[in-house]
Amino acid sequence: MSEGVEWVLHSCTVLAALPSDQALPAAKLAELHDVAPAYLAKHLQATTAAGITCSVAGPRGGYRLARPPAEITLLDVVLAVDGEDTAFRCTEIRQQGPVAGPPSCYRRPCGIARAMWRAEDAWRAELEATTIADLVDELLATVAPELLQAGAEWVQQVEVARGRRRTVNEPRAPQGATANPTTRRSQP
Amino acid sequence: MSEGVEWVLHSCTVLAALPSDQALPAAKLAELHDVAPAYLAKHLQATTAAGITCSVAGPRGGYRLARPPAEITLLDVVLAVDGEDTAFRCTEIRQQGPVAGPPSCYRRPCGIARAMWRAEDAWRAELEATTIADLVDELLATVAPELLQAGAEWVQQVEVARGRRRTVNEPRAPQGATANPTTRRSQP
Numbered sequence: 001m002s003e004g005v006e007w008v009l010h011s012c013t014v015l016a017a018l019p020s021d022q023a024l025p026a027a028k029l030a031e032l033h034d035v036a037p038a039y040l041a042k043h044l045q046a047t048t049a050a051g052i053t054c055s056v057a058g059p060r061g062g063y064r065l066a067r068p069p070a071e072i073t074l075l076d077v078v079l080a081v082d083g084e085d086t087a088f089r090c091t092e093i094r095q096q097g098p099v100a101g102p103p104s105c106y107r108r109p110c111g112i113a114r115a116m117w118r119a120e121d122a123w124r125a126e127l128e129a130t131t132i133a134d135l136v137d138e139l140l141a142t143v144a145p146e147l148l149q150a151g152a153e154w155v156q157q158v159e160v161a162r163g164r165r166r167t168v169n170e171p172r173a174p175q176g177a178t179a180n181p182t183t184r185r186s187q188p
Numbered sequence: 189m190s191e192g193v194e195w196v197l198h199s200c201t202v203l204a205a206l207p208s209d210q211a212l213p214a215a216k217l218a219e220l221h222d223v224a225p226a227y228l229a230k231h232l233q234a235t236t237a238a239g240i241t242c243s244v245a246g247p248r249g250g251y252r253l254a255r256p257p258a259e260i261t262l263l264d265v266v267l268a269v270d271g272e273d274t275a276f277r278c279t280e281i282r283q284q285g286p287v288a289g290p291p292s293c294y295r296r297p298c299g300i301a302r303a304m305w306r307a308e309d310a311w312r313a314e315l316e317a318t319t320i321a322d323l324v325d326e327l328l329a330t331v332a333p334e335l336l337q338a339g340a341e342w343v344q345q346v347e348v349a350r351g352r353r354r355t356v357n358e359p360r361a362p363q364g365a366t367a368n369p370t371t372r373r374s375q376p
Contacts, residue, residue: 001275009300010281034284074303087275093198096222099338111326112197115262115318123311130303140300147342150287 004043004081007035009135011044012077014054014092016069016136018155021060028158032151043081050080069136075127086114192231192269195223197323199232200265202259203241204324206343211250216346220339238268244258257324263315276304290299 010027018024024046030037044063047053054066065072090113097107140148199217206212214232219224232251235241242254253260277299283294328336 001277003277003279005276005304006279006281009304013300023356032285032287033281035281051245073365074307088193089189089191091191091194092222093194095219096218099220099335099342101335101338103330105332105335108330111330112194112201112323115323115326116197116315119262119311119314119320123307124315126307126310129302130306135300135303138303140298142267142299144289147289147293150289154287 001078002043002082004046005078006079007033007040008043008047008077009132011040011063012047012052012065012069012072013135013139014130014151015063016124016132016156017151018064022155022159023056023064025062028062030153037166039146047074047077047080050076052076052080060159066131066135070131070133072132074130074132074135075124075166077132078127086117088113088120088122136142163167164173189266190231190270192227192234193241195221196226196231196235196265197262197320199251199355200235200240200253200257200260200276200320201323201327202339202343204236204320205339206252210367211248212243212343212346219253220342226268235265235268240264240268241307248347253320256321258319258321260318260320262318262323263312265313265320269290271327274308274349275302276308278304302351340347 001186010033014029014032015024024032026041028035029044030040030140035091042055048063052062052072056062056064090110092106092110094100094110095103110167197317198221202217202220203212212220214229215225217232218228221228236243236251236254238259241251244250244252250302252314278298280298282288282298283291
């Protein structure tokens with residue numbers, strides 16, 4: 001399993017906890033978790049392709065969840081990041097070698113593959129039973145309050161800094177509306 | 189998951205079906221399945237290290253199962269070939285980045301990792317519930333009788349050929365005991 005699964009699951013819990021009108025760029029999510037921005041961006045693009053996240057354009061743009069956290073399962077994320085293939089790949093070696101018969105002998109899937117895939121079905125069922133909302137609930141119940149507070153403040157600072165940059169880069173912005181977080185959201 | 193898991197599971201079902209006094213070299217198991225001999229040998233060595241197979245020395249040597257097929261689970265084989273590590277690796281990215289707290293905040297395992305590992309526990313439980321004996325039973329019940337017969341004859345031919353070679357290479361063997369499979373087993 002790629003490390004992207006871990007990165008994206010953490011990113012999705014952060015996105016699930018954002019204020020409803022906020023998005024976070026991949027670079028900021030990478031900074032928050034201290035992981036490689038280019039790789040995280042690639043994995044997040046995969047989640048967008050899978051309908052888990054959406055990418056919001058513009059100066060306050062970035063990633064958001066594309067649907068409620070309770071409707072995104074861990075299986076959705078794992079399959080988006082690592083692909084839909086089963087971990088066990090049957091290469092039909094039973095049809096190779098000196099005692100193999102004609103293809104008509106192999107209409108039923110190989111018993112070894114079926115046994116291996118039964119186990120993967122159990123794994124998928126468990127991943128499907130847990131949602132991003134469950135992860136958020138669990139984090140809120142177990143993470144130290146000062147860490148939750150530090151996370152919320154970091155997210156707010158990202159918005160404040162984006163508000164400042166936007167004002168500097170926008171000559172039509174009204175004078176004096178530079179870096180006040182309370183007016184940030186009323187800006188265009 | 190490595191392709192070695194498929195190869196070794198097929199090899200173990202063959203070993204489980206051998207006559208009790210017979211062994212098969214890795215090269216013959218590779219020939220039977222038309223897979224790379226060096227890779228299969230490496231994977232079979234891993235199963236020996238894990239106590240699943242044992243390697244018998246001598247002219248009639250090769251691999252045998254080290255314990256009854258009903259006492260070898262699919263999980264035993266998967267862990268022997270692919271290692272004991274979980275598929276999901278928690279790299280503790282929650283302890284990285286600008287809002288991470290001191291190590292004392294992270295005594296409890298990460299909720300994301302625990303959710304992922306619950307799914308792996310379900311996968312392992314299912315693999316542990318199926319044995320090599322189950323695979324053999326299933327093969328005997330579903331594989332065409334002519335293919336089972338072809339397999340049994342191929343295994344017998346391997347022994348016959350080994351008997352021939354051994355006799356040629358052993359100057360002390362009695363005259364006339366060249367290639368008769370019925371006398372093969374009484375040879376030293």
